[in-house]
Amino acid sequence: MLKCDPQTYKDLELEKLQDILREYCIGPSALQIVDQLKPVKNNDELIKFLNQTNELVEIRREAERFPRLEFEELKSEIKMLPVQNASLPQESFARIRMASVMVNSLIYFFNKREEDFPNLYELLSGVEYTKDLINKIDEIFDKHGKVKDDASEDLLRVRQQMQSVKRHIHSTFDRSMRKYLKKGYLSDTKEGFFDDRRVLAVLSSYKREVNGQVVSNSKSGNVTFIEPGETIPLNNEYEQLLDDERKEIFVILQQLTFEMLAYLPLIKAYQQVLTKLDFINAKSRLALLLDANLPSINENKEMELIDCYHPLLKLNNKSLGKNTVPQRISMNKDARMLVISGPNAGGKSITLKTVGLLQLMLQCGLLVPLHPNSKMCLFDALLTDIGDNQSIVDELSTYSYRLKRMRHFLNVSNENTLLLLDEFGTGSDPDLGGALAEVFFETLYDRKSFGVITTHYANIKLKADELPEAINGCMLFDTETLNPLFRFSMGQPGSSFTFEVAQINGIPKKLINKAKSKLDHKKVKMDELLHELQKEKSYLNRLTKEHILAQETAEEHRQFYETTKKKYDQKLQNLKDRAEETSKFVSLGKKLQQFINDYKVRSKKKNSNADLMQEVKKYIAMEKSKIEEVKQEVRLKKQANKKKKTKKVKDQYNQAKIKVGSKVKMISTKQTGEVEEIKGEDVTVLLGFARMKVKLSQLIWVSD
Structure with a gap:
């Protein structure tokens, strides 16, 4: 867990x-x-x-x-x-x-x-x-x-009685209403309802003239509502029947x-x-x-997050109509401590939080927003130190809080721990804090922990470069405009662009040069070197993209040429076939014309055309034989092509080599797994902890 x-x-x-x-x-x-x-x-x-x-x-x-x-x-x-x-x-x-x-x-x-x-x-x-x-x-x-x-015989009987009484109530009330309406005792509304009973709307000046029970008055007092004396016993009887109905329904529902x-x-x-x-x-x-997916889950500690997003950032950007740049982040036993550097507001913290939240989502049973070909693993502990967590109640400064948090990390961290440390080592004197941060970094490294760390400290970047199982990474910036690109790049540390950002924001060059003179020459040189490296990398990335685009364009044109050529070759072949067919029909026509010319119409000799008819029959038999030969040739060719195609597919993917224990790759998803069981054409593949049944034709043999 x-x-x-x-x-x-x-x-x-x-x-x-x-x-x-x-x-x-x-x-x-x-x-x-x-x-x-x-x-x-x-x-x-x-x-x-x-x-x-x-x-x-x-x-x-x-x-x-x-x-x-x-x-x-x-x-x-x-x-x-x-x-x-x-x-x-x-x-x-x-x-x-x-x-x-x-x-x-x-x-x-x-x-x-x-x-x-x-x-x-x-x-x-x-x-x-x-x-x-x-x-x-x-x-x-x-x-x-x-x-x-x-629902029961008793309920049917009660409800029939209720209907009968209800009809009697309405007829009696209507008779009473007509009587008092004729006498002019009723208001314009004539009637109303009180406790689900019909009552007469009597003008208050005539209320003593009406036989019945007063139940209410209008707000103005001009109208008095009276239940006619003739319907009172009927309504009382109906109430008793309602009670009988409720009791019977209770019995039915109880049963x-x-x-x-x-x-x-x-x-x-x-x-x-x-x-x-x-x-x-x-x-x-x-x-x-x-747009989340299930990545492949590895037993060994390896992460390959392809086109991953921070889910909350993506939702927020989507609501604002903004694009979210996907990241690709890799970690494994040979690169388990990832140090991300670069200027502020470039996306370091978001990248760190992306790794942490995606790991937490996965282990809570939620799918994660990344490409389905991604790989993830499971950890026993996930610990973070992100943001300014001053505690006024506990009288802790930011740095004191971070030291307390670090002490906890040092006590519990091991090879199954993923640490997320934002702005590692900040909050104190840069030189002293940087030295202590380096010691912490080495200690966590020695514990075999996995970690994502963001920092501005040069000594941490250098240490990540020295240690064999640590790796640097940076957030890319446009080196011309110094605008953040929000793209993450593995393999090299990033420059903080401190002086460049200051210059682009209007700080005089004289002051910037004066600031540079107060720094160690090597430190300034290193920052300039990182700047140049990032600039060259951005240039190479652009060239690579242009080269890939040129290759894709060339490939599109090649495919268009081949498709067009194939189309015209097919047309030419169709024309040739039609010409051959036409020639054949002409030849047949000539032969038939010859038979017609040789046919004797007015011959007195009996069976004068017998030899001719024998020749016609022989010719027809020969032509039919040729047709059958062509059909048989086409049939055999189709069967040969089918076998050749099947063999070609199997040879292409080496599916004949697949056996229990083979390492295979799924053609559709490119996921790699191990064959656990083979039953005919059905193969059970173990993908991390997950098992999947697929057809043999959907797999590529990788190795035994």
Whole structure:
């Protein structure tokens, strides 16, 4: 399990990704998981969680008709069902039915897709496709969620009586209203409702003339609402019938609740599956938002982050309509301490935070925004020292805080630790602080730790160049305008461009030269050398890009020429074929004309054309034989080409050499792995911790 302290979570701003995840959650259980989001304890579980999310992302990206997640959690139902003589409320049965329909649709979707999405399919292993729950609930409830009249004989009888009484109430009330309306006792509104009972709207001056019970008055007092005396007993009877209906519904639901108890394990499984899928769905939607992928996960300590982004920076830039420059960062056992240098505001801290947040995301089970051909590994600890963390409460200065933090790092760091140290060694006298920082750097290096460090100290840059398992890197600047390019480059330290930035911001050259004279000559010379190196590297990069562009352009023209040539060669061949065919038809026509000319029409001799007809038959047989020969030749040629093509493909990728234990590469993704099992054309490949079943034709043999 990746161990992080609260400061690391704060420095890497994991809570901002949690805020996005919360928006995508449906139920409170998934929200609770997001609130407690931490690195996964078990590595096997982590790989499973990552694969589950990746499979759902794959389904979304391929625009498959995945069921829309619609459900309500069943916690209260699971709690109530075992209670003796309990009766679930009507809405609980609606929730159970919705869950059953949802799970059934998921099982149907994954039917016969277990090989394509094995981890999501496994998620449904504890549930089964059944309509028993749905059918039992549908026997009692109609499509509007109301208990059906025929749910029981007693309920049907009560509701029939209710309808009869209701009709009697309306007819009696209407008769009474017509009577008082005729006498002119009623207001313009004629009637109203009070406690779901119809009442007469009587002008207050006539209220004593109307037989009934006063129930209310209008605000002005001009109208008095009276329930007619004739409908009062009928309404009372209806109230009693309503009470009978409620009692009967309770009995029905109590019986249905008892029947649901037999399905309690299945209902619990529904709750578990849907809440897990809710969280997986939230993670997949975050991955789609960030254009995130699952990298190859190595057992050995190696990172190859291709086209990676800081997710929060990318989202912010996207909202502002700005482009985010992708980075490529590599770390391994031969380059495990990465020292990033260069001027301020060039992107050093963002690059450092990118490595840290992507590692934290991965070990929390989230996909990360990088190219799918990237490689990552797992660490046991991730520790950060980023930004100004003065503590007024503890009376700690920035430097004191950093020393306290460094002491902790020195105590816990080992070969399974990833350290992120921003502005390493700052906060004190540059010479003294730099010396102490160098000692810290050496100590952490000796502990075999992995680390990303940003610094301006020349001695740290030099030390990284001296140590065999450390490497320098820098953030590139435009050497003409001194504007940051926000691109990271491995292999050399960066200049701080201190004097150049000062000059471009209007500081007089006289003052700059005076400042240079106060520095050690070697230090100034080194900074100038770094400046020149970066300038030359930028120039070489530009030449390389131009060369690559020229090669691509030449290749495009070559392909266009070959395509055009092939097209015209095909046209020429078609014309030749047509000419040959025409010539053949002309020859056939001449021969047939000769037969016609030789045919004797008015000959008195019997069978005078017998020899001619024999010759015609012989000629036709010969032509048919030629046609059959051509057809057979075409058939054999096609078969030979097919075998040649199959052999060529196999020879090209050396697929005949692939066996258990071979190192292979996937043609589509370029990921490298080891063959674990071969069954005919199906091959199981181990990609880091992940296993994948692919066809033999999708692999390239690399080595044994």
